[in-house]
Amino acid sequence: MQLQKAQRHQVKLRLGLSGASGFGKSYSALLLAYGITEDWTKIAVIDTENNSASLYSHLGNFNVVSLSEPYSPERYIQAIRLCEKEKQEVIIIDSISHEWQGKGGCLHLHEQLGGKFSDWASLTPRHQSFIDAILSSNCHIITTVRKKMDYSMDRDSNGKTRVIKHGLKDITRDGFSYELTVDFELINENHMAKATKDRTGLFMDKPEIIITESVGKMLVQWCNQGISIEEAKLEIAECKSIEGLRLLYQKYSGLRKELNDTILNRRLEIENLKSVVVEQNEIIHPNKISQNGINR
Incomplete structure (x- = not known):
């Protein structure tokens, strides 16, 4: 253990895009990716959305890995390794929600094991291996996450039970956003986005933006600073x-x-x-x- 001077190192980006269906997660992710690499052939999409990425094939000659059920952590890892083997520079995982809530995903596997809290002892390491595959990749990675409305049942001052709406909640295990360089939330159908977590300082506490190629260029310039x-x-x-x-x-x-x-x-x-x-x-x-x- 020793004290050392802080040093800035070049890093690979870990970006998140979350939002409700129809808010433009896939399209925005592709624009981000192209801004990062400026080469469509170096972009790979791991597509869990019934080949929806191919709807944007007019943008450029990017690559697609179709991932169907079962959406186990291991199959996601296999897809990531394939993209790395093919020397892709940016991997878009669209979306990671299936690994958590899809058929064959962690929640489904937990239910099959019996649904007891103790069953997470065998599932948590499998999910963590998926997260580690994202964090340790030598590629820039962009993840998209579906959102759902989150509610709770609370009691008011009169003791009556009422439904409280807490807003949109990411469909993945809590805490994933902490691992990201920047986490963008798409807030409406006009593709407006705000940064809910930002290690770069480029977007936090700033007005909402529309994600374009220029955002990707800003991010790759930031991450290329420091020791390579x-x-x-x-x-x-x-x-x-x-x-x-x-x-x-x-x-x-x-x-x-x-x-x-x-x-x-x-x-x-x-x-x-x-x-x-x-x-x-x-x-x-x-x-x-x-x-x-x-x-x-």
Whole structure:
């Protein structure tokens, strides 16, 4: 544990679009994606909405992965991995609501297990794996979420029960928006949006906007500021010693989650290379090997 100076690192965007049906989530997500990458062929839509993404094929030559039931967390993860394998730059998951409430989704699976609170012990890790797949992806990811009206039964001062309307609620597990870079809520059929969570500071407490390509461009400019993950990975790949890897681990402490696998793989490569050198020297110069390794 140690104090370090705060550093800004380049990140991949995790964007959310929520709204009622017909408010333009899919269309807005596509415009956002194009603003980020400016290349339709580098955009993939994981479509759970009966191929609705194809209705916007006139916008550009983007790619579609049709995802039908069962909407299990594992099938979503499989679709994300497919998009990553195909070198897509932006993945749109339209929508994540099915993973929670759709047939084969978490709530449906919970009901099949018996519906007891204890049944979440086996389901929560599966849902978390889905969230982790989004957060750890090397692509920019845009998620859309359906909304429903949320009500509760409360008692007034006279003891009478009445229905209280609390507004629209995201159809996904509570807390997902905390993981996002920016969470936009589409508030009407005119596609007007407001930021309900914003780590960039670009949109919070600002007037409502219509999401266009320019919004995507603003976001990608923001996320490209700071230390590049790709540059860090290149520096790790060129490192020749275990001690050097330790120093890089400290240098990029703010990116440890993103770089952990890269550092571990490079460490294995260095250790394997050392083993090969020792074996070769044992064959060529068997008398020059001590118990502690190669005599210099």
